[in-house]
Amino acid sequence: MPIALPSSSSGSCPVVPPLLRSTVQACRFSEWYPSFKRNSIRGVVYKFGKEEELTLRAWFEEDGMRLPTEVVEDDESQLSDSSDEDEEESSSSSSSSSSSCPPSHSFPSFTTLITSTLLLYPIFPKINNLAPQDAQWILPLSQPLKCTTIQDVYLALKASALTAVALDDHRDLSGVDEDDGTVVEGVVEDLSEEQEEGERVEVVLKKWYDLERSREFRLFVRGEVLLGISQRDPNHYPHLLVPETQSKIRSTLVNFFESTLKGKFAGGPNYVLDVYMSSSLTGAHLISIAPYHPSLTSPLLFGSYSALHQLYLSTLSDFTPPALSTLSLLDELSSATSSPTRGDEEDDASLETIGTDAPLTLPVLLVIESRSHPAATRNSPAWPAYPQDVVSVGSGKDVEEFKRIWEGEVREAAKEEQDETKTKTTTSQEGSP
Structure with a gap:
């Protein structure tokens, strides 16, 4: 007690x-x-502008794991340079999927900052003071939240449920403390509208240490x-x-x-x-x-x-x-x-x-x-290690087999989404006068 x-x-x-x-x-x-x-x-901060913030929130709320446009285009460029037949086939399939259902969100300035920062050190990301700790499962390395590529940073932020919490920075904090039943008051608003306007979403790219x-x-x-x-x-x-x-x-x-x-x-x-x-x-x-x-x-x-x-x-x-x-x-x-x-x-x-x-x-x-x-x-992990769908797909598989099956699942999901979009478009056109 x-x-x-x-x-x-x-x-x-x-x-x-x-x-x-x-x-x-x-x-x-x-x-x-x-x-x-x-x-x-050490760390650097990127503050999103008003329009960028709206795009960022829309990207987070979107279903799926699509990366921003400039990141996908860079991936496709690297894949197209490969001379291996299997890689060419994979590139063709990936390009086809991307071109038929292209990402609609882009953050060129933020991506540029990530790129320049990675030249100095691996990144430990945080958004509005919260680290996406529950997204460790999606990163390729065993070290906690060590991001060594642009894709790592975006995937960690996108896959984390804590990102939604971080973006809801004006959520109601009042209530009863579960630890001891103490009644807790919410935040006292003491900032002017102008000061509130300057309180934009920020992502911190901290230097990763073991x-x-x-x-x-x-x-x-x-x-x-x-x-x-x-x-x-x-x-x-x-x-x-x-x-x-x-x-x-x-x-x-x-x-x-x-x-x-x-x-x-x-x-x-x-x-x-x-x-x-x-x-x-x-x-x-x-x-x-x-x-x-x-x-x-x-x-x-x-x-x-x-x-x-x-x-x-x-x-x-x-x-x-x-x-x-x-x-x-x-x-x-x-x-x-x-x-x-x-x-x-x-x-x-x-x-x-x-x-x-x-x-x-x-x-x-x-x-x-x-x-x-x-x-x-x-x-015992501090956060759920993997989402249920990842566990079901990867059960009993080695790393390479899991990667192949998982990529197939992602491509299939993208195709279903594409077909659904086409169906909605056709229905809309048929219903037009």
Whole structure:
């Protein structure tokens, strides 16, 4: 169960502070990156113009996986240069299909930026602060969202269900937090129409790195106070239980926050940071800045924003919280989701390394303390690996056979769509006076 909140303070100090539209906008990569470029992973931004945005939305909403016109034309040009008979046959079939049912969307400027960026580094794409993590299945490499071609970038964005979420940037965020039942307010609109007009869709082409997941952490900040630090990857890493390692992580991230971010973020005093630590754990890089809001940012190991609220209350000068120690806090956090196996020797030892009965000291650092921890999902994908139609087509096939069958399925789908379009056109013409 979540940590109990004192009723006397719930009215004057909400669990989740009001979220302004200006804060949401300030969390965009294009807004904060210029200020924190020296401490961040490299990336470039493409902002779509008004007409381009309409075309982009239409392309995303369109059924199928057609690539933009300029990408398809480039593919056909490369295929036509092949001298192999099989490749010529494939090229002819592909060209015939493309010419009979050509893509109607084009983004030449964006494609040019992708091309020039790929000359410098492989790309990790994000659209409006969301990465298309659920589209990993469509990329040819095993590394998470490593895009090495123009096609990779477009396919990842097109195949992701999260793209639709990213484009719905004015969706209603109010409701009840599923984690603890807390009533959460929506975004407070504080921007003028002119300022809203400048809030265009943007795609970030970040430099892809093979990150060591155990060095990724999330920092929760409220009122410019660093309340808690949570391990991001839901796997158990024994080395994170070593007291000396935890002390170094905590010290480094506190220093990083105070020297780099504190009082310098334009979006206000409440925000969440995702950071990546150096191999020596003596430095950190800023990955992203997100709103302090359960509808937009997960509390990860803290379980709910109510737990973070309890930590925040302990910082207020006019509030005296109940006696709370690091160990008791961890017990509270674990009790809501712990499995029946919790309490074995490994778990007990792990808890002892994380906290003691000493007074609570902020920020609280939480890590996965054992493989039986409910948040630990080793060898389990964070997102559905493949859509059902891909699974049904690929079942029992090797890579080459799957590729041949899948391309046939795509060509057949395109042909059916073409025939349907012709039928509709003929019917329309017959019905005309």
